Amino acid sequence: xxxxxxxxxxxxxxxxxxSAVHAQTGNPETLVERSQASACAVLDRAxxxxxxxxxxxxxxxxxxxxxxxxxxxxxxxSVAPPFEPGVDEQDLLLDLRNRRFRYRWRxxxxxxxxxxxxxxxxxxxVIYNHRSRTFRPFPGPAAIDGEFAAHQRRLPHLILLQxxxxxxxxRSLGQEMFEGRPHDVFSFVTADSQQIAVYINxxxxxxxxxxxxxVDPLTGDEASEVVFADYVRTGATVVPRTLRNHxxxxxxxxxxxxxxxxxxxxxxxxEVHAAGYAPAGPSRPLPERVERLADGVFLLQSVAGPQHNVxxxxxxxxxxxxxxxxxxxxxxxxxARIRETIPGKxxxxxxxxxxxxxxxxxxxxxxxxxxxxxxxxxxxxxxxAIAAAPIxxxxxxxxxxxxxxxxxxGRRILTDGSRxxxxxxxxxxxxxxxxxxxWLPRERIVFQGDMFIxxxxxxxxxxxxxxxxxxxxxxxxxxxxxxxxAGVHGRTATxxxxxxxxNAADPDx
Numbered sequence: 001x002x003x004x005x006x007x008x009x010x011x012x013x014x015x016x017x018x019s020a021v022h023a024q025t026g027n028p029e030t031l032v033e034r035s036q037a038s039a040c041a042v043l044d045r046a047x048x049x050x051x052x053x054x055x056x057x058x059x060x061x062x063x064x065x066x067x068x069x070x071x072x073x074x075x076x077x078s079v080a081p082p083f084e085p086g087v088d089e090q091d092l093l094l095d096l097r098n099r100r101f102r103y104r105w106r107x108x109x110x111x112x113x114x115x116x117x118x119x120x121x122x123x124x125x126v127i128y129n130h131r132s133r134t135f136r137p138f139p140g141p142a143a144i145d146g147e148f149a150a151h152q153r154r155l156p157h158l159i160l161l162q163x164x165x166x167x168x169x170x171r172s173l174g175q176e177m178f179e180g181r182p183h184d185v186f187s188f189v190t191a192d193s194q195q196i197a198v199y200i201n202x203x204x205x206x207x208x209x210x211x212x213x214x215v216d217p218l219t220g221d222e223a224s225e226v227v228f229a230d231y232v233r234t235g236a237t238v239v240p241r242t243l244r245n246h247x248x249x250x251x252x253x254x255x256x257x258x259x260x261x262x263x264x265x266x267x268x269x270x271e272v273h274a275a276g277y278a279p280a281g282p283s284r285p286l287p288e289r290v291e292r293l294a295d296g297v298f299l300l301q302s303v304a305g306p307q308h309n310v311x312x313x314x315x316x317x318x319x320x321x322x323x324x325x326x327x328x329x330x331x332x333x334x335x336a337r338i339r340e341t342i343p344g345k346x347x348x349x350x351x352x353x354x355x356x357x358x359x360x361x362x363x364x365x366x367x368x369x370x371x372x373x374x375x376x377x378x379x380x381x382x383x384x385a386i387a388a389a390p391i392x393x394x395x396x397x398x399x400x401x402x403x404x405x406x407x408x409x410g411r412r413i414l415t416d417g418s419r420x421x422x423x424x425x426x427x428x429x430x431x432x433x434x435x436x437x438x439w440l441p442r443e444r445i446v447f448q449g450d451m452f453i454x455x456x457x458x459x460x461x462x463x464x465x466x467x468x469x470x471x472x473x474x475x476x477x478x479x480x481x482x483x484x485x486a487g488v489h490g491r492t493a494t495x496x497x498x499x500x501x502x503n504a505a506d507p508d509x
Contacts, residue, residue: 068255111430
């Protein structure tokens with residue numbers, strides 16, 4: 001009986017068209033298979049445009065230098081354009097064969113300078129801070145792997161090499177016009193689990209840009225675009241000479257690239273001149289906890305997200321909160337902790353110190369909570385845009401109008417007769433044109449955003465940047481008798497620590 005059934009089945013299959021067999025068995029004409037095959041064909045054409053597989057796989061090391069102007073999205077001094085540019089300088093030496101790198105980075109923007117070298121070439125990878133003249137170990141192997149993976153997206157050749165290695169994740173996204181030219185687009189998943197979309201010029205086969213997705217606090221899901229242009233031939237391949245970044249359609253970086261393929265790597269290539277640098281501990285996010293600064297005054301440390309702090313102040317019949325950093329999800333966690341810490345009292349106010357993106361990402365959850373937003377007059381359009389943003393969160397599920405109150409004459413006082421919080425605009429300063437601080441006169445506590453930060457590893461900060469100096473001057477002009485300084489980033493500091501860091505000697509003097 002079994003043999004007759006088998007024979008009948010074989011006869012039926014033989015009489016069935018091949019396309020129907022494929023449809024019945026799921027072999028091999030599925031949409032996913034067609035998408036991958038199409039993406040592989042586009043990738044092969046791009047690989048050939050860059051010299052072929054042999055040339056790409058012969059790349060053992062690269063050196064990439066970038067000199068750029070930057071306009072970081074939602075990080076400028078002003079809310080609206082024209083935005084003042086900052087400076088971004090990068091020098092990367094990446095040894096692919098031995099998985100080591102040296103990356104020097106200097107950025108000056110918003111009254112803050114960052115200047116460091118990451119060196120992962122030996123048994124003990126190190127990060128050098130050139131402002132404070134200190135060095136510290138990488139937080140762990142995951143941090144090294146993450147930085148190495150990010151560096152592999154700094155050059156089109158390395159992106160294509162990754163796509164070849166991870167061709168099982170390739171998917172075609174079709175064709176799209178970019179800068180007036182047709183492009184074939186495919187996506188793949190990188191070694192560090194980033195899904196990127198790669199645009200290949202349909203005419204030249206060159207990689208024009210890649211995109212990743214992020215959630216923008218003003219406009220919801222958006223693309224971050226890295227654009228390579230002005231290709232020139234060098235040896236067996238071609239290299240780009242300019243780089244642009246766009247976020248949510250806004251230009252955030254534009255600079256000149258200098259690229260070397262397989263540069264000579266000498267013994268000195270991975271040395272850093274760091275004579276006299278002092279050791280510092282590893283830099284890790286502050287632990288999540290609720291810090292009691294005074295009776296009824298609480299700092300929610302890293303509750304809204306790593307390195308994102310929120311101040312909650314208890315009044316007689318309500319709570320006032322200062323700052324909504326991170327995201328809606330992070331703020332929901334912060335709201336839950338506030339309810340646990342100060343039970344039975346509604347959150348009546350949420351104070352927004354300034355308009356930068358890392359300080360406003362959680363504002364929608366406080367609006368959904370029914371809190372009134374207090375901020376400076378120039379921030380009205382930002383608050384209204386956040387409230388209307390197409391973000392999938394509680395406010396989207398349960399819409400309600402935003403209640404907004406603006407400071408007048410640079411001040412706003414919250415008081416119930418026994419507790420007082422003074423909101424004071426200390427702008428303009430090198431960081432923003434408008435900047436609120438929260439001053440609790442009875443407790444002698446100041447809460448601020450970005451004006452003063454103590455690193456989580458308590459390392460020296462070197463010469464105070466312009467934003468720190470302007471904050472010190474503001475405290476002096478206002479005559480505030482400060483005991484403690486808390487902030488959105490970093491740990492709480494005493495006024496003595498603040499003075500010590502403000503008086504730090506210039507390391508170049």
